[in-house]
Amino acid sequence: MVERMTAADLRATQSQPKSQKYGAQRTVVDGVTFDSKKEAARWAQLCLLQRAGKISDLKRQVVVPLVGRDGPLLSRKGRQMRITVDFGYVNLKTGLQVYEDAKGMPTRDYEVRRAVAGAQGIEVVEV
Template identity: 55%
Template sequence: MERMTAEQLRALQQSETPKEDKRRVRGAQRTTVDGIAFDSKAEADRWCELSLLQRAGKISGLRRQVEIPLEGRDGPIMTDTGKQQRVYRADFVYVDHALGCQVIEDRKGHATDVFNLKKAILAAQGIEVVLT
């Protein structure tokens, strides 16, 4: 049996198992459309749909990756270090002219536990998130 050093073993393991982005959910692959990077193909496709709706005048004020601060009963919900306020990052925010209101939308294949928790906190703040 041939022996190898710890350094050789690490190099071999790294070459066999590429580093994966831990933020990716269920194999979602980053996609770029018109020079804009999206977390998934589904999110990129929805951006294209919403862009068409905006050009048609059905919606306006289309923005992406909008941060909404999370508030609890006793004030801001802070990160574990206590130095920053936690936020929910909406995939899309726009005004729907047919509904006459602002829409906060998240494009997901499935709702994660973290998403469900943040959605519940936002609901307590009077903010509804639409899952598409």
């Protein structure tokens, strides 16, 4: 005999929050949701640096398009490939754009995208 689940039981199981694949815990700071505690802590540090006048143009979830020698790199579906880093800002001491990613466990996909960005001259700093 096959056991059946009621609609209420199904909704109850679907409403439970998903756990992160690598154990990171979502964190809310000042109404902003971060994917991990590490990312939230780094955001707080960068906000202080911006208030102190050491950095400017602080942004979250910065999308960097990936470009090869012959133009944009395209996925199998024809979309332009990109890497999304956690933070981007301008270091006022050097005047350079800095990209940071708070990684606990780098994936193979991330490593490849970071290498392509590095070949473009864009360094992604892991914190």
